[in-house]
Amino acid sequence: MKAVSVAGKGKVQIEEIPKPGVRPGTLLIKVTYCSLCGSDIERVYGPHWDTGSPRLESIKGSILGHEWVGTVEEIGEGVEGWSVGDRTVDGRLFCGRCWYCVRGMPFMCMGGRVRGHPYDDVQSDTPPPPQRYGALTEYVVRPAAGRLKVPDHVSDEEAAMSEPLATGVTSVLNAEVRLADAAVIIGVGHIGLSVLAAAKAAGAAPLIAIDRIDARLEIARQMGANITLNADKTDVTKEVVAITEAGPDVIFLGVSSQAPGIVEQAFEMVRYHGRIMIVGNAAPATLQPGRWLTKEVRVEGTVHMGESMIPAMKLIENGQVNLKPMVTEVIPLEEAQRAFDSLHNGTNIAVVLKP
Numbered sequence: 363m364k365a366v367s368v369a370g371k372g373k374v375q376i377e378e379i380p381k382p383g384v385r386p387g388t389l390l391i392k393v394t395y396c397s398l399c400g401s402d403i404e405r406v407y408g409p410h411w412d413t414g415s416p417r418l419e420s421i422k423g424s425i426l427g428h429e430w431v432g433t434v435e436e437i438g439e440g441v442e443g444w445s446v447g448d449r450t451v452d453g454r455l456f457c458g459r460c461w462y463c464v465r466g467m468p469f470m471c472m473g474g475r476v477r478g479h480p481y482d483d484v485q486s487d488t489p490p491p492p493q494r495y496g497a498l499t500e501y502v503v504r505p506a507a508g509r510l511k512v513p514d515h516v517s518d519e520e521a522a523m524s525e526p527l528a529t530g531v532t533s534v535l536n537a538e539v540r541l542a543d544a545a546v547i548i549g550v551g552h553i554g555l556s557v558l559a560a561a562k563a564a565g566a567a568p569l570i571a572i573d574r575i576d577a578r579l580e581i582a583r584q585m586g587a588n589i590t591l592n593a594d595k596t597d598v599t600k601e602v603v604a605i606t607e608a609g610p611d612v613i614f615l616g617v618s619s620q621a622p623g624i625v626e627q628a629f630e631m632v633r634y635h636g637r638i639m640i641v642g643n644a645a646p647a648t649l650q651p652g653r654w655l656t657k658e659v660r661v662e663g664t665v666h667m668g669e670s671m672i673p674a675m676k677l678i679e680n681g682q683v684n685l686k687p688m689v690t691e692v693i694p695l696e697e698a699q700r701a702f703d704s705l706h707n708g709t710n711i712a713v714v715l716k717p
């Protein structure tokens with residue numbers, strides 16, 4: 363079967379690999395769609411290629427892809443509650459033994475893993491070898507336990523977006539967004555738009571989207587942003603403070619490491635006692651502790667480790683979010699290079715690959 367692996371800086375390749383066999387306790391799943399994550403793009407184009415970072419040992423040759431939906435084709439021995447033809451999406455793997463798992467917090471598992479994420483975040487001198495279980499391929503084998511089924515009337519395209527939406531849901535829950543909270547999202551790519559959808563469902567108002575690309579702002583508007591601002595055309599801090607009077611209640615940062623100065627900007631923009639949620643891989647920042655102290659701002663990082671997949675799917679199932687405008691192109695798996703390039707250069711916002 364075909365699979366897409368990381369070949370070099372800015373390069374992916376199509377490989378022929380053996381089709382996996384179903385094992386006891388697992389499901390053989392035919393991948394219908396796999397959406398590309400900002401983290402996939404970062405791994406293929408990121409600065410580690412130029413610095414010779416040890417991360418490369420885990421990235422080169424890996425098969426990416428964790429935002430997927432597929433149909434069960436074979437059922438392993440001992441599996442109950444699943445039928446051929448059922449649909450399913452990404453799920454996390456938990457160790458069941460660590461401090462968090464033992465205390466009933468599997469989503470914080472120290473050994474918790476996502477198939478399709480190279481293990482390059484491990485702090486070790488000897489990076490683990492590339493893992494080749496991502497979903498940018500035709501078939502995957504996954505444990506049946508703890509796996510989420512896709513409800514009948516959720517489309518495959520929307521189901522493929524449930525994983526990024528879960529990130530948005532987690533960040534909105536962690537930010538404790540309340541009805542009519544003024545919320546700003548800086549950076550409305552794939553993840554920023556997922557936050558926007560979740561914040562809209564939570565009743566944030568006004569919902570303000572900021573980006574440098576007008577096409578993204580247009581999609582943000584279609585997905586429910588009340589106000590959109592292009593950071594290249596206007597002084598966004600001044601505008602937002604004028605609109606919200608004191609500054610927004612909460613600011614979400616959906617930006618990448620290529621945009622320096624954004625955390626500092628959010629710090630100036632947010633109201634006293636406001637909240638800043640770092641959702642994207644923001645660039646290093648310098649904060650003034652004195653200002654932090656006097657503004658009493660809460661700054662948090664937020665990432666989902668699976669705990670929001672069920673609420674994300676419920677929001678989709680009940681029509682509380684409209685993710686359709688986000689998927690700007692469906693591309694055959696064979697054209698993976700074009701898909702990666704189009705996200706890297708900003709011509710697409712979210713892409714789903716079809717094996």
Ligand SMILES: [Zn+2]
Binds near residue numbers: 400
């Ligand atoms: Zn992702």
Ligand SMILES: [Zn+2]
Binds near residue numbers: 461472
């Ligand atoms: Zn664990």
